[in-house]
Amino acid sequence: MSTNIVKPELLAPAGNFEKLQAALIYGADAVYFGGKDFSLRTMSDNFTREEILAAVDFTHGLGKKIYAAVNVFARNADIEPVAEYLAFLDGAGVDAVIVSDLGVLSLAKATNLDVHISTQANVTNHRAAKFFHELGAKRIVLARELTRDEIADIRRNCAAELEIFIHGAMCISYSGRCWLSKFLTGRDANQGSCTHSCRWKYNLVEETREGEFFPVGEDTRGTYVMNSRDLCLLPNIGDVIRSGVASLKIEGRMKSVNYVAGAVKVYRAAIDEFCADPENFSVRDEWIAELDKIPHRPYTAGFFTGDAQPTEFYSTSKPQRAAKFLGIVRAFNAATMTATVEQRGKFVVGQSVEFLQPRGKIFSQTITAIRDELGKELSAAPHAQQVVTVPVAEPVEIWSLMRS
Numbered sequence: 001m002s003t004n005i006v007k008p009e010l011l012a013p014a015g016n017f018e019k020l021q022a023a024l025i026y027g028a029d030a031v032y033f034g035g036k037d038f039s040l041r042t043m044s045d046n047f048t049r050e051e052i053l054a055a056v057d058f059t060h061g062l063g064k065k066i067y068a069a070v071n072v073f074a075r076n077a078d079i080e081p082v083a084e085y086l087a088f089l090d091g092a093g094v095d096a097v098i099v100s101d102l103g104v105l106s107l108a109k110a111t112n113l114d115v116h117i118s119t120q121a122n123v124t125n126h127r128a129a130k131f132f133h134e135l136g137a138k139r140i141v142l143a144r145e146l147t148r149d150e151i152a153d154i155r156r157n158c159a160a161e162l163e164i165f166i167h168g169a170m171c172i173s174y175s176g177r178c179w180l181s182k183f184l185t186g187r188d189a190n191q192g193s194c195t196h197s198c199r200w201k202y203n204l205v206e207e208t209r210e211g212e213f214f215p216v217g218e219d220t221r222g223t224y225v226m227n228s229r230d231l232c233l234l235p236n237i238g239d240v241i242r243s244g245v246a247s248l249k250i251e252g253r254m255k256s257v258n259y260v261a262g263a264v265k266v267y268r269a270a271i272d273e274f275c276a277d278p279e280n281f282s283v284r285d286e287w288i289a290e291l292d293k294i295p296h297r298p299y300t301a302g303f304f305t306g307d308a309q310p311t312e313f314y315s316t317s318k319p320q321r322a323a324k325f326l327g328i329v330r331a332f333n334a335a336t337m338t339a340t341v342e343q344r345g346k347f348v349v350g351q352s353v354e355f356l357q358p359r360g361k362i363f364s365q366t367i368t369a370i371r372d373e374l375g376k377e378l379s380a381a382p383h384a385q386q387v388v389t390v391p392v393a394e395p396v397e398i399w400s401l402m403r404s
C-alpha cells in the first residue's frame, strides 16, 4: 500500500440477519443495523435482541465490526427505554452506537460503547466535528452535502474519525431533516417512519378549483421535482480515499440482498485496488456494469465534486430495472458439479442466468436441469425459498447469488 494512503473501512447496511451475512461475506469490514426501537428505519426488518446477539457473534467471528443505529430524536418518554437499550447493546458486545440526539449521546457516554455521530446531526464544519469529538464521540458521520475540499478541511482540523456516504439513496432535504412526510402523512422521518413523499408525483391546484389537478410535467410521465438521484462515488473513489476519511458507508438498510452483495463486492474491489497501487488505478468497466445491475435511480456524485452535478431525476421515481434475483447458492458438490440453490424468484429449465460470487468472477450459463430435494426433475422452481439443485458450468462459491 502507498505510504500516504490509509485504507478506509467499508461499512455496509444490514437490514436483517441475511443481509448482514451477505454484506460481510461479500467483503464489508463492518455493518450497521437498527434494533426494533430507536433507529431511523422503522420499515426495514430490524433486529430483535436475540438476533442482535447472534449478529454480534457472527460479525466478530469474522473479525469484523458491528454498529447499532440509535439515531432517533428522543422525547422525554424515550430516555429510560433508550438507556436500558444502550446497556443491552453494551452487554451484547456491539462495537459502537450511531446517535444524533445529545440526550442519547450523554446516555451512551455512560456505557463502554464507542459513539459515532449520525449524519442526521448534520455536521458540516470542523468546529461542529471538534465539538462532538470533545463531547466524547469517536467518529463523525458527515452530512452528505459536503464537497471533497470541505471534507479534507474537516479532516485537517479535527482528530475524530470521519465517515461519509459513498453510495445509495439521498434525500432532497438536508440529510433527512425533513418534515414533508410528517406534514403529508403524519409519519415522521425524524422518528424513522418516512413515507418518501419526495418521490411522489405532484400536480398544481388553483385554490378555488378544488379537485382539479393541473399537471406540471416535463413529459407525459409527470413531474418528480423532488426525486433525488442516487449517490455513487465509485468514479471518485481515489479522491474519496485521499481525503483521509476512516469509513466509507453504503446506504440501504431497506434494500435487497442483491443490492447489498453487488454494491459491497464492487467497492471492496475498488478500495483494495486503489490502495494497492494508487498511481495506476482506474475504475473498471465491470464495476460500473455491476452497479447498473443492482436496484438504483440514475446516479450522481451529489455534492462531492463541488460542481453542478444533476441531483434530481424528473422522469420517474421508480428505481431502474435491476438484475432479477433468483436464488442463493447454499452448497456446491464438486463431484456432480451441482449447486444447491435456495430459490427467491421463479426460474425455469432453459433460462439464461448468471452467478455473482463473493470472491470469484461472475459467470453465465443456461439452466439445463432442476431437481427438488428428493431428486425429482422439475421444469421450474416456482416456490419461494424452495431448495433445488441445478448443474453448474463452473465451481461456484457458497453465498453466490443466481440472477437473470
Ligand code: SF4
Binding pocket: 170, 171, 172, 173, 176, 177, 178, 179, 180, 181, 189, 194, 195, 196, 197, 198, 199
Ligand atoms: S420525504 Fe424524502 S427528503 Fe424527506 S426525509 Fe423522506 S426521503 Fe428524505
